[in-house]
Amino acid sequence: MRNQLFKSLLISGLREKxxxxxxxxxxxxxxxxxxxxFSNMTGEDLNFKMAVIDHSGDGMGSTIxxxxxxxxxxxxxxxxxxxxxIIDVKNKDQALVLLKEQHIDVIVEIPxxxxxxxxxxxxxxxxxxxxxxxxxxxxVESVPMRNLSKLASDVMKQILAEVNLxxxxxxxxxxxxxxxxxxxxxxxxxxxxxDYFLAGILIMGFFSTGFLNMGINMTYFxxxxxxxxxxxxxxxxxxxxxxxxxxxLVFMVMSFVILLIYAKxxxxxxxxxxxxxxxxxxxxxxxLSLSFGIFLGSVSKTPNGASGLANILFFPMQxxxxxxxxxxxxxxxxxxFVYINPITYLAAGMxxxxxxxxxxxxYYTLFLIPILWTAVLLLISVKIFKWDGGxxx
Amino acid sequence: xxLMLGILKAFLKSRIRDKxxxxxxxxxxxxxxxxxxxxFGGDSSSSVSTGAExxxxxIYLSGEIDxxxxxxxxxxxxxxxxxxxxxxxxxxxxxxxxxxxxxxxFGISLMDKEGLYEVKAYFxxxxxxxxxxxxSVVNNFxxxxxxxxxxxxxxxxxxxxxxxxxxxxxxxxGYILSGVIAVSISLSGIMALIISxxxxxxxxxxxxxxxxxxxxxxxxxxxxxxxxxxxxITIIIIMLFARLLxxxxxxxxxxxxxxxxxxxxxxxxxxGGLFLLLFREPNAAMNAANIFSTIMMFFAGVYFPLELMPxxxxxxxxxxxxTYVAENIRFSLGQDYMxxxxxxxxxxxxxxxxxxxIPLMGKTIFKLEQI
Numbered sequence: 001m002r003n004q005l006f007k008s009l010l011i012s013g014l015r016e017k018x019x020x021x022x023x024x025x026x027x028x029x030x031x032x033x034x035x036x037x038f039s040n041m042t043g044e045d046l047n048f049k050m051a052v053i054d055h056s057g058d059g060m061g062s063t064i065x066x067x068x069x070x071x072x073x074x075x076x077x078x079x080x081x082x083x084x085x086i087i088d089v090k091n092k093d094q095a096l097v098l099l100k101e102q103h104i105d106v107i108v109e110i111p112x113x114x115x116x117x118x119x120x121x122x123x124x125x126x127x128x129x130x131x132x133x134x135x136x137x138x139x140v141e142s143v144p145m146r147n148l149s150k151l152a153s154d155v156m157k158q159i160l161a162e163v164n165l166x167x168x169x170x171x172x173x174x175x176x177x178x179x180x181x182x183x184x185x186x187x188x189x190x191x192x193x194x195d196y197f198l199a200g201i202l203i204m205g206f207f208s209t210g211f212l213n214m215g216i217n218m219t220y221f222x223x224x225x226x227x228x229x230x231x232x233x234x235x236x237x238x239x240x241x242x243x244x245x246x247x248x249l250v251f252m253v254m255s256f257v258i259l260l261i262y263a264k265x266x267x268x269x270x271x272x273x274x275x276x277x278x279x280x281x282x283x284x285x286x287x288l289s290l291s292f293g294i295f296l297g298s299v300s301k302t303p304n305g306a307s308g309l310a311n312i313l314f315f316p317m318q319x320x321x322x323x324x325x326x327x328x329x330x331x332x333x334x335x336x337f338v339y340i341n342p343i344t345y346l347a348a349g350m351x352x353x354x355x356x357x358x359x360x361x362x363y364y365t366l367f368l369i370p371i372l373w374t375a376v377l378l379l380i381s382v383k384i385f386k387w388d389g390g391x392x393x
Numbered sequence: 394x395x396l397m398l399g400i401l402k403a404f405l406k407s408r409i410r411d412k413x414x415x416x417x418x419x420x421x422x423x424x425x426x427x428x429x430x431x432x433f434g435g436d437s438s439s440s441v442s443t444g445a446e447x448x449x450x451x452i453y454l455s456g457e458i459d460x461x462x463x464x465x466x467x468x469x470x471x472x473x474x475x476x477x478x479x480x481x482x483x484x485x486x487x488x489x490x491x492x493x494x495x496x497x498x499f500g501i502s503l504m505d506k507e508g509l510y511e512v513k514a515y516f517x518x519x520x521x522x523x524x525x526x527x528x529s530v531v532n533n534f535x536x537x538x539x540x541x542x543x544x545x546x547x548x549x550x551x552x553x554x555x556x557x558x559x560x561x562x563x564x565x566x567g568y569i570l571s572g573v574i575a576v577s578i579s580l581s582g583i584m585a586l587i588i589s590x591x592x593x594x595x596x597x598x599x600x601x602x603x604x605x606x607x608x609x610x611x612x613x614x615x616x617x618x619x620x621x622x623x624x625x626i627t628i629i630i631i632m633l634f635a636r637l638l639x640x641x642x643x644x645x646x647x648x649x650x651x652x653x654x655x656x657x658x659x660x661x662x663x664x665g666g667l668f669l670l671l672f673r674e675p676n677a678a679m680n681a682a683n684i685f686s687t688i689m690m691f692f693a694g695v696y697f698p699l700e701l702m703p704x705x706x707x708x709x710x711x712x713x714x715x716t717y718v719a720e721n722i723r724f725s726l727g728q729d730y731m732x733x734x735x736x737x738x739x740x741x742x743x744x745x746x747x748x749x750x751i752p753l754m755g756k757t758i759f760k761l762e763q764i
């Protein structure tokens with residue numbers, strides 16, 4: 001009988017387009033979007049538009065600067081965009097209008113006394129120190145609220161800092177050389193955004209099942225008197241509950257398999273999700289999400305109410321649980337939520353177990369907090385759950 | 394008119410009674426605002442770009458580094474607005490970065506290999522969203538350190554001027570929250586007609602209404618007014634929340650905001666209507682609209698900068714209407730400047746699309762129900 005119940009619940013769930021969309025299809029869409037955004041946000045196609053206003057006339061200083069600008073505004077391959085494209089302007093006013101209207105990202109101005117001051121510095125700096133007021137200055141104007149403009153200004157400052165070093169070398173000033181390399185900390189294998197988001201979206205899919213399917217369905221059963229009707233049949237109510245849990249577990253497995261096949265085929269994720277510890281986190285995620293479902297089904301009186309409560313809980317939990325972006329460096333105003341949120345521990349634990357990055361949390365908490373949440377939710381649910389209380393009372 | 398007002402009243406009552414719809418129209422945008430405001434807003438204003446805020450970093454110096462170099466590091470750090478935390482082993486360095494001890498955000502190890510400084514930057518994999526910024530800080534720090542060591546002062550100095558083309562200073566939070574308002578308008582607009590027309594059709598309510606003296610246009614007008622009213626209440630509440638929670642005061646140009654609001658809502662309603670025509674079944678239309686909205690939300694440049702993405706993804710962003718809704722909203726709330734000709738053109742295009750899509754949807758649905 002339980003098998004039949006389970007089958008009918010599963011089939012009825014699969015007939016629901018909403019279920020198919022939110023549990024099976026939506027995770028694929030979100031996974032694709034996230035991987036596309038984060039793995040492509042490299043800035044490789046960056047092309048800043050710059051206006052150069054030169055009041056300085058001819059001179060050594062401005063020649064060097066123009067040479068640098070020429071280098072950064074040309075590419076070997078004519079089909080590629082250079083880092084900076086220089087836009088011709090007649091005067092500063094026109095440049096400001098272009099900056100205001102977002103036609104350019106940055107204005108570089110070489111003042112009238114630039115060459116004069118440059119020569120002074122180059123020829124007399126060894127004799128006497130030059131005051132800051134008399135140094136050749138380049139003015140870089142940007143709009144910091146606009147990402148591209150701010151970036152254009154920052155990169156320009158770095159380029160001009162390099163120009164300084166180069167000039168020093170030519171003046172036979174000994175500048176020590178330095179090499180810079182980088183190392184990632186808290187990451188135990190080559191980082192891969194597809195694996196990172198696989199873990200996050202997988203948990204999201206599981207919790208969607210718990211919150212949006214299990215919780216709402218349980219409320220619906222009670223509201224419509226289905227639980228009560230079952231009471232008149234030889235079927236035990238507990239069998240209905242276990243069939244509901246089992247059918248939701250199958251939805252989770254389906255969500256997992258579909259997402260994994262998709263991610264493997266199109267994004268070549270690793271098999272790290274099958275490491276024993278990762279599987280343990282998958283199991284805990286499934287149990288916790290079902291507990292949330294049972295909790296919702298117990299506290300909500302109507303399916304609409306359950307849906308509202310599910311969204312109120314699930315929405316901040318997924319965004320502030322580290323499923324999509326790192327959360328441990330968020331502002332203190334939300335950090336408390338990050339630390340009480342069980343999804344934080346599941347996502348961090350899953351990624352640690354997959355060898356993607358170490359969790360900045362004590363190891364035992366990765367299991368303890370979600371298990372504690374499960375226990376508390378189930379205890380509350382057992383205490384307040386009612387079989388009746390619906391429209392057919 | 395009386396008939397239309399009656400329907401409008403019924404629509405409003407039904408909206409208030411439907412807790413699910415109430416969540417999506419009211420609670421969801423507020424939650425969105427609170428989460429993204431708290432998570433990404435911060436209290437930084439435009440002056441943040443100077444990088445003047447002190448950043449703490451851990452540094453490990455190998456045995457051959459002398460006191461003079463150490464003092465150069467401190468000098469370079471001061472110039473850069475960095476606060477070093479000296480650690481005594483590479484493992485301590487790694488741990489400090491990983492656990493963020495004492496507010497450490499990244500780490501540097503420095504070795505002197507016969508006059509060549511080997512600098513290694515240590516970044517926390519968990520803070521990948523800030524990696525580019527930290528990399529740039531490290532590069533600048535190394536340049537500063539090399540200059541300090543050589544006793545070299547810059548030949549060319551750079552003076553930065555931060556321009557603002559808005560009447561009042563713009564804050565990070567204000568800029569992000571104006572994007573959130575654009576998302577909220579777009580989402581409530583696109584779902585509006587699918588929810589009412591789609592589901593009323595499914596429940597045969599439109600069929601029943603056809604046999605009454607009421608005209609289809611009256612029903613459509615009442616539905617649109619209902620959605621506009623609910624949505625504007627949501628926007629007002631969002632703005633009040635933004636003011637109370639984040640002290641964001643938008644410098645609203647009411648004329649531009651009203652134009653943007655109406656044109657954006659009409660456009661999105663029109664697009665929702667097209668989804669309904671395309672899929673007929675309201676659930677399918679809703680799912681398609683959800684997919685479209687999700688894509689728009691992430692690629693409209695509200696949460697992630699479009700400019701850092703490859704060209705083809707940027708192009709995708711520029712064909713999505715939410716990108717332009719966000720631009721117009723930022724402009725009308727005084728968060729950014731845009732050319733007036735661009736503003737009027739986008740709004741005119743929005744209205745034009747809506748003027749075709751909404752009546753087309755209404756007529757088609759009523760025709761289908763008459764058969």
